[in-house]
Each structure stands twice: as C-alpha cells, then as structure tokens.
Amino acid sequence: MFTGITEEIGIIRAVRRSACASVLSIGASLVLSDLRIGDSVAVNGVCLTATGKDAGGFTADVMHETLNRSSLGRLVPGSRVNLERAMAADGRFGGHIVSGHIDGTGRITARRQDGSAVWYTVEAVPTLLQYMVEKGSVAIDGVSLTIAAVTETDFSVSLIPHTAGVTILGGKRPGDVVNLETDVIGKYVEKLLRPKQGTGPAGGITLEFLAGNGF
Structure with a gap:
C-alpha cells in the first residue's frame, strides 16, 4: 500500500x-x-x-x-x-489509499498556469471517469491529487508549486501519457452494490427496489 x-x-x-x-x-x-x-x-x-x-x-x-x-x-x-x-505502519497517511495497481492511462490535453498553481486536464475513457468525483482522489503517475472537475471525457487537477517541483508532473505537457489509479473505495462500493447474477433487480438497485424490500 x-x-x-x-x-x-x-x-x-x-x-x-x-x-x-x-x-x-x-x-x-x-x-x-x-x-x-x-x-x-x-x-x-x-x-x-x-x-x-x-x-x-x-x-x-x-x-x-x-x-x-x-x-x-x-x-x-x-x-x-x-x-x-510502501507505506510504513507507523508513518503518516499524507495522501489517500493507493494500491499501485494501475487502472489505465490518460492523456494530458491542457496545461495552464493559475497564479502559483498549475492546472492539468486529463482525457480518460468512461470506464475510468465513472469512478472519479469532484473533490475525490486520483493518483496520477503515483501522485495523490484532488479532482477539481469531471466531465464525460476528462477531469482536471490543480498542482501546488511543491507538488510540481518534487514530482515529474511539473514537467508534463499536453500529449503526455500518464498512469491513472482511481480511488479503490469506489470500486469496492460499486461491486458490493451490484447484485450477484440471478439475484436482485435486473437494472441494479433502485429506489423502487429498496422501497419494496422494506428500506
């Protein structure tokens, strides 16, 4: 971890x-x-x-x-x-849970300066973007970052000067390919909420299904 x-x-x-x-x-x-x-x-x-x-x-x-x-x-x-x-058991948890198991890659499509910060927009496939939420976490080339915005085709992050300076992300430019690992918690929640084959409603858990089962 x-x-x-x-x-x-x-x-x-x-x-x-x-x-x-x-x-x-x-x-x-x-x-x-x-x-x-x-x-x-x-x-x-x-x-x-x-x-x-x-x-x-x-x-x-x-x-x-x-x-x-x-x-x-x-x-x-x-x-x-x-x-x-790997994180030591007695260390500080400064970022978020990162497994080191890459979900896929993304491509930087835009880079802009915003005062001392650097904004990156990263294009990714829908199967990765579905696990990304505004103010959630993502690891880009192993760097824990907060997602500032998400669209149907990409997401954006903002790097403080320290992060840009002590990682390779500060040198990235549009067109560069980066490794992406989405928040593992979202993937576990999705699987737990997905009914096993042959059980639950065909369309997944809905408000109607919950109401009909006493929730």
Missing part, C-alpha cells in the same frame, strides 16, 4: 526488453536507505518488486500485464520517474 506522496525522483538507467516483459534499472538514493530485495516500490504509481540493488539504484521486473495497462513501456534511459516506498 502507498499514499501517493512521492519520496524522490529516480532516473531510468537502463531498460532490458524481451518479447513480453522488461527489466528496469532505476537510479535512486533516498528509497535505497532501507530497501531490500523483494520490497515494493511504486514507480510512476506502478507497484513493482525490487529484484536487485546496488549503491546507485535498484532493478525491477515489469510483466506483460503491467506494460499493457501502464505507461512504463514508454520509459527509456534518462526518463525521470516518481518513486515511493
């Missing part, structure tokens, strides 16, 4: 690709302090397992499913990435 608070920006040192997977070598310093082989690290919001470690960084395998659902397949040597170690 992660909180969406980036600890440091890492640099891709090398990418070794095979037919259906990749191995990333990531330069880092802060996250290495207590990192052990087998530990989880969020790389641009994607939960990866450290498979090797040296004085200047660590390596991680990226499987086919992860490459299909995220933007990690676009990384090249020199790419900058957001890094966050």
